[in-house]
Amino acid sequence: MPSTPQTPEQVHRVAEPVPLEQVLRVAELAQLELREDEQQEMLRDLNAILGHVAQLNELDTRDVPPMTQVNAVMHGDAEASDGAVDAGNVLRDDSVRPSLDRAKVMAMAPETDGTYFKVPKVIER
Amino acid sequence: MAELKSTSSVASQHEPRTIRSARHAIVSGETSAVALADSYYDTIAAEDPKIHAWLSLSRERATAQAYRIDELAQSGDLANEEALPLAGVPIGIKDVLVMQGAPATAGSKILENYRPPYDATAVAKLAAAGAVLLGKLNCDEFAMGSSNENSAYGPVHNPRSLDRVPGGSSGGSAAAVAANMAVATLGTDTGGSIRQPASFCGVVGLLPTYGRVSRYGLIAFASSLDRVGPFTHTVEDAAILLRVLAGPDPMDATSAHQPVPNYSAAFNTPVKGLRIGIPDEYFAEGLDEEVRAAVEKTADALRAAGCTLHKVSLPHTRYAVATYYVLATAEASSNLARFDGVRYGLRAEDASTLSIMYRRTRDQGFGKEVKRRILLGTYVLSAGYYDAYYRKAQQVRTLLTRDFLEAFTHVDAILTPTAPTPAFRLGEKTDNPLEMYLADIYTVTANLAGICGISVPCGNSSAGLPIGAQILGKHFDEATVLRVAHAVEQVQ
Numbered sequence: 001m002p003s004t005p006q007t008p009e010q011v012h013r014v015a016e017p018v019p020l021e022q023v024l025r026v027a028e029l030a031q032l033e034l035r036e037d038e039q040q041e042m043l044r045d046l047n048a049i050l051g052h053v054a055q056l057n058e059l060d061t062r063d064v065p066p067m068t069q070v071n072a073v074m075h076g077d078a079e080a081s082d083g084a085v086d087a088g089n090v091l092r093d094d095s096v097r098p099s100l101d102r103a104k105v106m107a108m109a110p111e112t113d114g115t116y117f118k119v120p121k122v123i124e125r
Numbered sequence: 126m127a128e129l130k131s132t133s134s135v136a137s138q139h140e141p142r143t144i145r146s147a148r149h150a151i152v153s154g155e156t157s158a159v160a161l162a163d164s165y166y167d168t169i170a171a172e173d174p175k176i177h178a179w180l181s182l183s184r185e186r187a188t189a190q191a192y193r194i195d196e197l198a199q200s201g202d203l204a205n206e207e208a209l210p211l212a213g214v215p216i217g218i219k220d221v222l223v224m225q226g227a228p229a230t231a232g233s234k235i236l237e238n239y240r241p242p243y244d245a246t247a248v249a250k251l252a253a254a255g256a257v258l259l260g261k262l263n264c265d266e267f268a269m270g271s272s273n274e275n276s277a278y279g280p281v282h283n284p285r286s287l288d289r290v291p292g293g294s295s296g297g298s299a300a301a302v303a304a305n306m307a308v309a310t311l312g313t314d315t316g317g318s319i320r321q322p323a324s325f326c327g328v329v330g331l332l333p334t335y336g337r338v339s340r341y342g343l344i345a346f347a348s349s350l351d352r353v354g355p356f357t358h359t360v361e362d363a364a365i366l367l368r369v370l371a372g373p374d375p376m377d378a379t380s381a382h383q384p385v386p387n388y389s390a391a392f393n394t395p396v397k398g399l400r401i402g403i404p405d406e407y408f409a410e411g412l413d414e415e416v417r418a419a420v421e422k423t424a425d426a427l428r429a430a431g432c433t434l435h436k437v438s439l440p441h442t443r444y445a446v447a448t449y450y451v452l453a454t455a456e457a458s459s460n461l462a463r464f465d466g467v468r469y470g471l472r473a474e475d476a477s478t479l480s481i482m483y484r485r486t487r488d489q490g491f492g493k494e495v496k497r498r499i500l501l502g503t504y505v506l507s508a509g510y511y512d513a514y515y516r517k518a519q520q521v522r523t524l525l526t527r528d529f530l531e532a533f534t535h536v537d538a539i540l541t542p543t544a545p546t547p548a549f550r551l552g553e554k555t556d557n558p559l560e561m562y563l564a565d566i567y568t569v570t571a572n573l574a575g576i577c578g579i580s581v582p583c584g585n586s587s588a589g590l591p592i593g594a595q596i597l598g599k600h601f602d603e604a605t606v607l608r609v610a611h612a613v614e615q616v617q
Contacts, residue, residue, distance in 0.1 A: 026504045026507060031462075032491070033488040042497060045559075046500060046501060048559045049501060049558065049559055052562075053450065053505075055443075056517050059444065061517060061524070065523055066520050067523045067526060068519060070335050070349050070379070074575050074601070100242055100243060105242055107242075108240065110466060117467050120479050122480075
């Protein structure tokens with residue numbers, strides 16, 4: 001499936017530096033806290049890397065399928081990487097099998113009653 | 126048996142051994158598996174304080190295995206070399222692979238006390254083949270890095286020059302072999318993390334084709350790029366290990382069902398008649414002159430061995446680092462979401478709500494480079510930016526892969542430098558992440574395309590630092606890559 005051509009606005013947006021508020025919003029999405037002393041350095045680094053990444057826009061990829069399944073490509077057909085290709089899908093029988101020993105797994109839990117993982121309460125904002 | 130030169134600048138308690146010489150020494154009664162393991166632990170005790178390759182030692186498990194091997198040796202069950210091909214061989218495991226009887230930290234504080242309840246398939250296969258697993262090896266945190274300076278437990282020092290980096294992220298794995306603290310080790314490679322440290326430390330590092338070796342039990346960084354592979358002294362040892370490691374695994378849906386050839390029988394087949402491609406794009410600006418000279422000399426040696434050399438073009442090479450750092454970070458941001466303090470690992474104390482617990486745990490547990498990559502990865506996947514960055518990078522990945530598929534219709538293998546320079550100094554690149562990323566230029570392409578490759582020592586710089594030649598091969602054609610690497614090894 002061909003990608004939608006990039007509008008001049010989209011290309012321009014990619015090339016603009018990302019402002020701090022946006023980095024902080026992304027940090028929120030990623031459940032990461034950025035302390036004040038980390039913020040400027042992270043902002044600078046991210047923008048330097050995104051500046052380099054912007055050169056991908058030099059390439060015309062309108063008729064190029066994205067490589068979503070590495071296995072499909074290795075079965076000999078680079079064009080088949082997008083869409084329904086069974087070469088990449090390996091399914092097993094839907095049968096019940098033993099899993100890991102529960103006691104061993106729960107031994108690693110920071111807090112548990114033996115069956116559940118216990119966590120602090122969730123507060124709706 | 127192949128004789129190995131000792132090139133490490135640290136003294137060892139014993140001569141370097143290959144897999145077959147170690148196994149043979151036990152089977153013939155020259156030594157016992159227990160004594161052999163002890164001698165490697167002695168070397169670790171003597172040398173690792175300077176190098177810091179090891180994060181934990183699994184002496185109990187190793188000794189139990191060694192006793193089992195000694196019993197089998199006594200009863201004659203090891204007489205056939207095909208039985209337990211790794212019997213008694215001391216091997217180390219990168220700390221991103223889970224192994225029972227040892228912690229798995231992934232080089233991170235967030236997993237400091239994590240003890241896995243199972244073995245990774247790659248680890249289980251080594252153990253089933255008789256290997257004595259010595260312990261877990263230091264690495265960049267969550268395999269993110271090119272110098273082993275991102276480990277939460279301190280950097281690894283290059284045994285060939287202690288003020289220099291061993292490379293990364295599998296710095297501990299490479300250093301352990303180079304310093305004779307293990308006969309072989311397992312590492313992982315997502316953007317060059319086996320090949321580049323192999324080059325910096327002067328050892329062999331093999332990158333199997335995507336899907337060739339199961340990823341079950343590998344703490345995931347980027348699931349479409351991650352590979353498990355060996356570090357060894359010799360190409361033969363890499364072939365032996367690949368034969369043990371390769372094959373389908375019901376626990377890894379991306380593992381390949383391709384048949385596993387007898388790599389260890391075929392690696393020394395003469396290379397006469399093979400066509401070797403030399404891509405201009407890997408010999409352009411930024412390449413150290415001594416590295417260039419060493420790789421050109423390698424090309425000459427291959428010609429003398431009967432190969433033909435051909436210019437090939439991989440025109441999208443210059444976009445590889447940008448493509449890689451969009452896709453790998455995007456996948457990492459997803460894979461590292463599981464580290465939230467709920468089920469295992471670090472949990473921040475006194476968090477009054479779940480949300481605070483998540484953020485404080487991750488803030489305390491993750492280092493700077495990991496946070497940087499999670500942020501970048503989250504950004505390129507976020508609404509409004511997904512098409513411009515992530516989807517675009519997926520398309521460029523197809524173009525990069527097509528470059529290789531096209532080149533491999535004209536040549537059997539491709540020869541390049543592994544890294545633009547020999548090992549740099551500790552602290553030299555830590556202030557500039559982009560500069561560190563750009564040094565991955567020769568290695569990320571193979572991960573993006575899914576193909577296989579190897580780094581094999583091909584000379585030293587005038588300062589005595591190792592230089593590696595990289596040989597890249599078609600999907601599932603490790604056999605050819607091993608053959609060419611062996612030819613290179615023979616002229617050193």
